[in-house]
Amino acid sequence: MIAQIACFALNGLEGVPVQVETDVNKGMPSYEMVGLPDTAVKESKERVRSAIKNSGMLFPISKITVNLAPADIRKEGAVFDLAVAISLLKASEQLVGAAVEDIVFLGELALNGDLRAVNGVLPLIISAKARGYKKFIIPCANAAEARYLGGAEIYPAATLLDVVKHLLGIERIEPLETAQFVPHSSGKNTADLKYVKGQPVARRAIEIAVAGGHNLLMVGPPGTGKTMLARCLPTIMPDLTFEEALEITKIHSVAGVLSEEGIVSERPFRTPHHTATTVSMCGGGNRIVHPGEISLAHGGVLFLDELPEYKRSTLEALRQPLEDGTITVSRAGGTFTYPARFMLCASMNPCPCGNYGSANLTCSCSAGEIRRYRKKVSGPLLDRIDLQVEVDNISYDALSSQATEEESSSVRERVNEARRIQRCRFEESAHKTNAEMGEREMRSFCSLSKECDDILRSAFERMHLSARARSRIIKVARTIADLDACEYIQPKHIFEAVSYRLYDKMG
Ligand SMILES: Nc1ncnc2c1ncn2[C@@H]1O[C@H](COP(=O)(O)OP(=O)(O)O)[C@@H](O)[C@H]1O
Ligand SMILES: [Mg+2]
Structure with a gap:
């Protein structure tokens, strides 16, 4: 089965859409990832594999192909981890009934399945919103910067398992409440x-x-x-x-x-x-x-x-x-x-x-x-x-x-x-x-x-x-x-x- 998950990559201060496509089918077991630079591929593949296993889900023993499209934009690996993991779970039929098509997934995975902060979440969400996306799942650690954006449902998650439970409706994550911006001094500068x-x-x-x-x-x-x-x-x-x-x-x-x-x-x-x-x-x-x-x-x-x-x-x-x-x-x-x-x-x-x-x-x-x-x-x-x-x-x-x-x-x-x-x-x-x-x-x-x-x-x-x-x-x-x-x-x-x-x- 093929699954498609939305993600965004940073290009300067703009986010550009990246589709993570995963094909899981019968055949000689293998795990290929294309569309990322070599070192980033290698690192991301291993993080995703460990995170899925350590979250108590199945890493499919099948012929797996993950493609990050379009191929011609320069991408860093970490921000795609969550999208890759979700597409793998979807393609291996572990997310049956979960609606994932209209959600943008952002976040790096730790080997134990924890979601780690990534850089540029704010510009990524702003760009994705401009393209009509309204739902986002992001690492908890990035919640502070996303809080100020109205007009979107932003779900902060701590682990891959939390994301899966949310998608399957087992345990819903509360969306972020929009915060009001108030300019103020951090108090670090005591000069006057x-x-x-x-x-x-x-x-x-x-x-x-x-x-x-x-x-x-x-x-x-x-x-x-x-x-x-x-x-x-x-x-x-x-x-x-x-x-x-x-x-x-x-x-x-x-x-x-x-x-x-x-x-x-x-x-x-x-x-x-x-x-x-x-x-x-x-x-x-x-x-x-x-x-x-x-x-x-x-x-x-x-x-x-x-x-x-x-x-x-x-x-x-x-x-x-x-x-x-x-x-x-x-x-x-x-x-x-x-x-x-x-x-x-x-x-x-x-x-x-x-x-x-x-x-x-x-x-x-x-x-x-x-x-x-x-x-x-x-x-x-x-x-x-x-x-x-x-x-x-x-x-x-x-x-x-x-x-x-x-x-x-x-x-x-x-x-x-x-x-x-x-x-x-x-x-x-x-x-x-x-x-x-x-x-x-x-x-x-x-x-x-x-x-x-x-x-x-x-x-x-x-x-x-x-x-x-x-x-x-x-x-x-x-x-x-x-x-x-x-x-x-x-x-x-x-x-x-x-x-x-x-x-x-x-x-
Ligand atoms: N005009 C001033 N009024 C009050 N304190 C001063 C003044 N100029 C210097 N000082 C004192 O001397 C210290 C060193 O000043 P600083 O601003 O670092 O000098 P500069 O950068 O010109 O070498 C200050 O922290 C302050 O305690
Ligand atoms: Mg000085």
């Missing part, structure tokens, strides 16, 4: 702007950066609060909407880094170490292509602490995603495009000793040393960083002062208001923030008066700015004007935006 003393320029810069989705570089001596300020970024970012949370969760699900909670409920804050390779930063892998740090940071912040310590090639690889908001990775496993729209925040010392430019410390580096150090960060990358600010040492008095600094939640209110203005502005387009504007949008929304244009022209000539730096200054000025609730960019906004091109000033 109220703990940051002084540093008014940097505080203002991170507010502007978050308000308009701009990239930010903080330059200053060690121990002045750069890392501390960066950690405050997520605390002033707007709440995630459900759609954003789903998109981010899909990426984290494919990468297998979801927390127990299932859905990503706060904006990511990724801090890859400076030894990170280009693959871990941008994505890659052999058989399957994993999303990299920049995709895991999608919708949130990618923080590169001590920027010049990172490998030059890794930093160069960030240039294209910084422009496009996506990353395309080609590997033997195929070519995948993952979202990568993140806010880049970087920090660095101004020179190897860290004191260059400081108001009260002396720098001991030679001009050559400083140049070499700065050169580690390429001009084209810096060009893409809209705000570059200096974070200087602060006095003991300022540090020990009892004066209260503004807390994150009230900064966040201003950010939310600026974002609301941007949402109205970009109602008709896919953009969300000023930083994403293209030439066309800039023409409509950033017209400059003669006075503003003159200020910009003189800065452009004085600081030898690039054309890209010029547009970035205009976008930042737009955000500053939004924070000011001004419809048009004013001279003071341009002045302030120009002041955040520290690196251009330093030359």
Whole structure:
């Protein structure tokens, strides 16, 4: 008898349908599986065989052929285990009367028959739902991420035997109850702007950066609060909407880094170490292509602490995603495009000793040393960083002062208001923030008066700015004007935006 069972395979962030067809008939006993890469076949065959036996069911001694169709898509073995086992049981007439045709089965089997979690359950279910499937059986361990999807019957199962009992109507599994998404902090990040003393320029810069989705570089001596300020970024970012949370969760699900909670409920804050390779930063892998740090940071912040310590090639690889908001990775496993729209925040010392430019410390580096150090960060990358600010040492008095600094939640209110203005502005387009504007949008929304244009022209000539730096200054000025609730960019906004091109000033 032949049985057909529905399953889905991951292709980037999408699920593609895979039919598991099993033929069990009389003949020389054998067990063949086709349509999977060799190693995956071997592993999956053995897991399924053991799981069936150890669940107290019969592994048929017949001529068995399992086919995973279509053959031309790249598949990983583990997610198909459950579908293969069910199709084998169906084809060997151990599931008589059970309706299995309209169910999608997802899950890896352990040798003892337990169902193990698989990566990407959320995107797989979303794709399957779009194709009209409404019933799913998934591992219990993946239930958390599937809970938020309405409009489907999702049954979480602990073992193969539980699935069989459910299908035969012996013991039904309760479908998941749909949960309501509520954005909230995990509590892991205890940073708050109220703990940051002084540093008014940097505080203002991170507010502007978050308000308009701009990239930010903080330059200053060690121990002045750069890392501390960066950690405050997520605390002033707007709440995630459900759609954003789903998109981010899909990426984290494919990468297998979801927390127990299932859905990503706060904006990511990724801090890859400076030894990170280009693959871990941008994505890659052999058989399957994993999303990299920049995709895991999608919708949130990618923080590169001590920027010049990172490998030059890794930093160069960030240039294209910084422009496009996506990353395309080609590997033997195929070519995948993952979202990568993140806010880049970087920090660095101004020179190897860290004191260059400081108001009260002396720098001991030679001009050559400083140049070499700065050169580690390429001009084209810096060009893409809209705000570059200096974070200087602060006095003991300022540090020990009892004066209260503004807390994150009230900064966040201003950010939310600026974002609301941007949402109205970009109602008709896919953009969300000023930083994403293209030439066309800039023409409509950033017209400059003669006075503003003159200020910009003189800065452009004085600081030898690039054309890209010029547009970035205009976008930042737009955000500053939004924070000011001004419809048009004013001279003071341009002045302030120009002041955040520290690196251009330093030359
Ligand atoms: N502006 C500041 N206000 C309050 N504490 C600060 C400030 N700057 C530094 N500190 C203290 O010094 C520590 C180190 O700061 P950090 O942010 O790591 O410096 P950086 O990244 O600039 O080297 C912080 O954890 C904090 O205790
Ligand atoms: Mg630091």
